[in-house]
Amino acid sequence: MMTTPLYELRCYQLNPKDMVTATKLVTEKHEVRTKHSKLFGFWTSSLGDGGKEFIHLWEYENMSHRRDVYSALNKDPEWTSKLLMPILPCIQSWNVTLLTRSPGFNLNLTFEDDPSAVYVLDKAEVKGYDKLPKLKVNKDGTEILVGRFCEVFGASKTEYRLWRYTDIEEAAEAVWKRKDESFDGITRLLEPAEFSPLL
Numbered sequence: 001m002m003t004t005p006l007y008e009l010r011c012y013q014l015n016p017k018d019m020v021t022a023t024k025l026v027t028e029k030h031e032v033r034t035k036h037s038k039l040f041g042f043w044t045s046s047l048g049d050g051g052k053e054f055i056h057l058w059e060y061e062n063m064s065h066r067r068d069v070y071s072a073l074n075k076d077p078e079w080t081s082k083l084l085m086p087i088l089p090c091i092q093s094w095n096v097t098l099l100t101r102s103p104g105f106n107l108n109l110t111f112e113d114d115p116s117a118v119y120v121l122d123k124a125e126v127k128g129y130d131k132l133p134k135l136k137v138n139k140d141g142t143e144i145l146v147g148r149f150c151e152v153f154g155a156s157k158t159e160y161r162l163w164r165y166t167d168i169e170e171a172a173e174a175v176w177k178r179k180d181e182s183f184d185g186i187t188r189l190l191e192p193a194e195f196s197p198l199l
Contacts, residue, residue: 005059006066007040007099007149009160012054018090019052023193025090026054029083030195036076037069041162041198043119043190055121055190057162066098099149102159103129107147111164113199118171119146119192122161122178124185132159142170146198164198 014022023044030042040057060066073079101107111117126132129150137145146162165171168189175187192199 004101005061006063006152007101008058008060008066009097009099009149010054010056010058011095011097013092013094014052014054014090015092016052022054022087022090025083025087027193027195029086030193032076032079032082033073036072036079037065039197041119042193042196044193045121045188045190047189053188055188097154097160098152099160100152102132102148102150104132105148108144109146109198111144114166115199116167117192117199118165118168119190119198120163120165120171120175121188121190122163122183122185123187124159124161124183126157126159128157129159135161138174142166143174 026042030039033039038059040059042054042056045053045055060069132148135145135148137143142165144164146164149160149162151158151160163171163174165174171189175189178187
């Protein structure tokens with residue numbers, strides 16, 4: 001039985017013409033969703049694999065907790081009328097991935113909120129979860145490896161890595177260095193929404 005929390009990674013690719021509308025909608029109405037379960041982080045992304053996207057990460061105690069949350073959401077008319085139905089026309093496509101923390105790795109949330117901070121989400125191919133590579137982290141405080149996550153369902157050799165940087169220039173420099181180190185995967189630049197728990 002899994003004893004670590006589950007994290008649901010949701011990636012919504014948006015119609016570019018609807019980005020402003022969708023951003024305003026989630027900023028004003030996010031509480032109709034967050035009253036049901038814990039939002040770990042919410043970001044917008046326009047650089048990387050997916051184009052203009054909302055990337056959000058939700059935390060659940062286990063599979064049963066996730067099922068109960070969605071059951072409650074389906075019965076909540078406020079959620080349906082104020083957020084779900086209005087935002088659906090803005091979304092071109094979406095992808096949902098269920099994650100858990102990679103074996104042997106805990107979350108690193110030892111930082112203060114900073115409005116200039118940005119995040120990077122790496123999706124990396126690995127040899128197996130029992131052979132995860134050691135990652136270099138800049139020790140001067142400009143780079144934090146927030147978490148490493150592996151898929152519960154889906155690809156068995158994919159790891160997601162969430163990084164935090166003090167600013168966009170530090171992020172760009174770090175991503176470029178990882179490319180030089182034969183990083184095999186996809187990278188997205190993430191900018192926190194104003195209501196994101198991770199700033």
